Every structure is written in structure tokens, then in C-alpha cells.
Amino acid sequence: MSKLILTHEVTGLGEPGDVIDVKNGYARNYLIPQGFAVSWTRGGEKQIEQIKAARTAREHATIEEALDLKARLEATKVRLEVKAGREGRLFGSVKAADVAGAASAAGIGELDKRKIEIPNAIKTVGDHEATIRLRDDITATITLQVVAAK
DSSP states (O other): OEEEEESSOBTTTBOTTOEEEEOHHHIIIIITTTTSEEEOOTTHHHHHHHHHHHHHHHSOSSHHHHHHHHHHHHHOEEEEEEOBOTTSBBSSOOOHHHHHHHHHHTTSOOOOGGGEEOSSOOOBSEEEEEEEESSSSOEEEEEEEEEEOO
């Protein structure tokens, strides 16, 4: 088992600054090369504090702001134009970065693509849903209207 410090949020493992134990291969082949984690060392306590301070700065400042953003997200249908074939199948799939870009283009606000979770891969046109974690205790469900680009 390898002891690591997460530098980015990893679904199912933890938040930035968390100290985790994972299997050696997972650490060596995925988490460390992708930049999601660094090896834990005795001097890592300072690094953990810096990561946690940056995380709290990125979070929405107050619960009221997060609830306001949640209300705007859930009230708006976000439209995404993507390349699609004749039967409505997409060339590829909709990614979290696409959702974040469409939300900012719709005037909702800037969203962190790492906080957007798409439960089922979106590979067809139509209405789909995605979940956005605004804070640890507040999530919003956004409706995506995927249409074929002309």
C-alpha cells in the first residue's frame, strides 16, 4: 500500500489535502502520473495545509451564494450544440468541460469542471442531467439540452 496526499479531488477517494492509502499500482500508474496525488512524506504536513487553504478559497464563500447558484442552475436548461449523425448519435460524448463552457455561455456563471459529474455518458441528442457539487453539503442537478450542430 502507498500513502499519498491528494492534490486534486478524486471521486470515491477524497478531497485535495486528504491523506489516503491505495494500492501501489494505482498510485504508480494513475494517481501520481496524472497529477492527482503526490507521495506522502514527513514534510508533507506543510503541503497539506497549503492544499486545504487553496481548496477553501476555491469553494463558494457562503452557503447563501451556493444556494443562489443552485437555484439558477436548476431553473435553467443549458443548451449544448455538438456534432451528431443522422440518427442523433454524437461523434464522441459530452464531457464535463463542455458542460462548464455551456453554463458560462448561458450566463449562469463559472463552474469548476472537476465538480461536474455526468452519471451516464451522453452520446445522443436530447435532454440529459448532470450533477454539480457546489460545496461538500450542496449539490445541484442541471438539465442539459443536447442538440445537433448545424
